[in-house]
Amino acid sequence: MSALQPQLDDLAQRLRAGADAANDIAALEELRVRFLGRNGEVTLVRRGIGALPPAERPDAGKLINDAVARMEALLDDAKARLARGALDEELQRRIDVTFPAPEASLGSIHPVRRIVDEIADAFGRLGFATVLGDEVEPSYYAFDALNIPADHPAREGFDSFFITPELLLRPHTSPMQIRTMQQHRPPVAILAPGRCYRRDAVDARHLFQFHQVEGLLVAEGIHFGHLKGALAHLSRSLFGPDQRVRFRPSFFPFTEPSAEVDTTCPKCKGNGESCSMCGGSGWIEIGGAGMVHPNVLREVGYDPAVVSGWAFGVGVERIALARYEIDDIRRLIESETEFLRQLQ
């Protein structure tokens, strides 16, 4: 072993002792100059290479360079230690994180849109497209094409606002069924949300304008069981995983068989017992549904012997009342800031 090594080890030893004792950057700089500076102790060792035995001279340079690297690393470590001392001081700082911050300037989406969008999402997952249409419709689309000819008793039930005898504010979004089927060959799977109008006097449960979401699926092999499954899926998407649906026979000219659709009351979870929302029945009504009437399919040029389908319509405001436990339907259209703020 070279005689140089113990000498270099000694230098490193002393540098470490000095670095450990240093309290500031200046002291480290002083050490660096003393050991590694131009006239420092390492330089003195380097100068002594010529005095070494000839056999040791070739390795001497590498030994010294290694020692220098080791010593520089020692100094860097010491420097980092001192710098972290300053950060540790920062780490002692505390603020009151509960101190109120200014509110973010977000607006809000109306509860009606939120529900429509959730329905669109629920059916989007099943492969339905969402389409929009006009609010003023010829009576052909609102009635005739939907198997409600002039003089059909059901027309009266729609109690519509007319602009002219042939033009009215749509009482449901079902015209979009006809428009879509006239433009596309089957299969067709659409959701049609939108504003509808009926001549209802305004009170806590009624508005003359409201939102409906219509759903339509026509393809080969579509049956009533699928309708039940799809509306159960809808109810669970809106109100939670334990929801059930109940179909009661009913009558709509454009579907057959037709049904009124109830879902588990979201407030009492179907227990009934003096529940203010469902009147104790345990169910709330969410809309009407049924298999598309063969006359409607024929009207749009579909063959009812080949394709079958179903349609449903749900009232958005009614869902909103149940979901948010709103006491008066007018609040939805009054859209008071406080109301919107609570439901945002």
Added chain:
Amino acid sequence: MRLPLAWLRTYVDLPDDVDAIADKLSMLGFPVESIERKPTITGVVVGRITAIEKHPNADRLQVCTIDIGAAKTLTIATAATNVAAGQWIPVAQIGAILPHVTIAPRKMRGVESEGMLCSAEELALPAEWFEDGIMQLDESLPLGSDVVAAFGLCEPILEVEITSNRADAMSVLGIARELAAAYGTALRAPSFENPASLPSPTERAPRIELRSNDCTRFVAQRVEGVRVAPAPSAIRIRLAQAGQRPIDALVDISNYVMLEIGQPLHFYDADAIPNAHLIVRDAAPGERLTTIDERELELDERALIIADENAAQGLAGIKGGSASEVRASTTALLIEGATFVGARIRRTSARFALRTEASSRHERTLPPALADAGVARAAQLLASLGAQLFAPVVAGGEIAPTPQIALASHELRRLLGIAASPDSIAFHLRALGCEVAVDGELLSVRPPWWRRDLTQSVDLIEEYARLEGYDRIPESLPSVPATEVSSARYRREREAAFLLEALGYREVLTYSLVGESLLGTLARGGLDERARSVEVANPLSEEQRYLRASLEAGLLAYLARRDERAAIFEIGHAFARDERSVLETPTIAFARATDPVEQPEWREEGFARVKSDAIALLSRLTGAAVTVASGEHRFLHPGICALLSIGGRELGVVGRLHPYLAQSFALERPVYLAALAFDAIPEYVAPTYAPPSKFPATYRDLALVLAPEIEAAAVERVARAAVGATCVGVRVFDEYRGAQVGAGKKSLAVRITMQSPSETLTDTAVDERIDAAIARLHDELGATVRR
């Protein structure tokens, strides 16, 4: 429709539990809207007053001796004034429970009273529809028999909704028929046929003339020997329970038959119809009719009437006339039972605002055979009161049979998703009265005469599903094949809403139908919207006469009425008059009311805010750059109004609310509005990526002095053109007016940024382009550089 459960039970065996029955009805398609439960009543029996004496100690009391069919009579004191010896009356014995009292023995002014005589009210019947005082019962009732059981006084009444397709179910028997089918039990229907051999009324035989095809059948039957007197107790009580006021035996029997089987009838005083000749015809213009409730109607040819040889005697299917109505002196009747085309009846009933029990049935188009059944039933009830019947006369020809419908059992699987065997299908359809022949998979079905709504196979499939129970069909999710319909419009509307939410606006809804109060406010602000507004022909009120011509007005009303500090938006349709139709414009409108700020007259921070919101919205929706130019809009301040466009297509406006409108809406804070026409906004075009230049960008700021009317957009356009290809941005970032630039001038600070994709630009190269820009700005816009 009110359905007394007691009445239903006479035709079909039902469970005791009314809730179970109500559930069954709901699940059959007849929703029960309410159940009127009756108080418990016990211990009331039929009694006869055998003797009556004045109370020895009280002028207002009488002491009755009552036979209740037992060995011992009862002594009962009563304050009622309508009692007389020989009357049959309800007697509450000691221990009886009445709605508000339990009967105990008591002394009334010294006389021991052993019970109580009951009024209708004490039997849970509407007091005002029965005798004032003690209720009178039929003399044929067995003494001592239970009154409560005999008349089902404690049985609840169901309020049931009947859908408009079910002409057959508008009656107690119609519902009983459904329940019998659903429970699989027998129906006990009364006979609806006249005795086979009735005498012909010879020269007084009714003559019926149908001059309109809207009458599908007309049955008339002459009945003699009738008497206007109270109807039997059973009829009176059932009518009252069903919500129909008892009048006299004749009116009551007519109502009873209508409620029982659904056929409205009309009874004419036979002597008031010359030659017993009845004509069904269109009314003549100006022809008049006084109805039995003394309403004077002026008719025209749209109304279908029943007339005698001289004048209208009734509005067909709706209401009879007073001239030939039954009166106290009536001894002979003509019973009319007819069926009509429902639409005709409905139109007339709507036009005269005459909605009756009869019209609500006729407007569903009753099956012709029901007319025969109804008339026969009424005749039978009259005969039981001693009247003499004559053979009925019928007009309307042969009744067409119901159609033969072919049904394949696999169709049920295809449409319902459950397997149905031909036998199970036949079972349910037969329960509903259909004739069914089964041939393997195929069924041939003929509906009963009362189900004219069953015309095609899908109608039968619904009947099967209804009786089988919708809840027996299992839920499953369809696998939807890929379709070609696009959601693009919906997705864009949704994105706009969520962007506006992120920009700080709250979404509101306002009414699409507006009226005088809003239009008046606009008019006071100098805006006449009536001319452009679409009018509704049948509004609910003046406040909803017009379709809104803008969304802006609704937002202003919101700010004025609900929250004058709000930032709000609405997405909806605006409507305008068009040549023949209605022009409908899907619109996004938003408004922001701000706090007033100190600022120079040529600066408008609120405007800048809303403008940048509109630009952000449009550029996110389209992926394109938005161009701003000054413009005008009827809602906006003419000097603070910008038109927004993309690629030359105008999309909408943004600006400050017109001061006149601010004044008329009493909006004191500055309000900024934007309105964008949804369908004008171009489709989103996905941008392409360009890697940033590796070479540094350089900029120069210039302070330009110009005439105040020169717009920043012009400066940006000229500078960009002058700098040329290396120009990557020109932006005016400050404006100043005042002493330092002198009167009639303004100063704009503009930053021009330059960058080359292929080299580092030298100062010389940059300065050369900047100098070119300064020269062009001077030449084209008269701008000088302030050093």
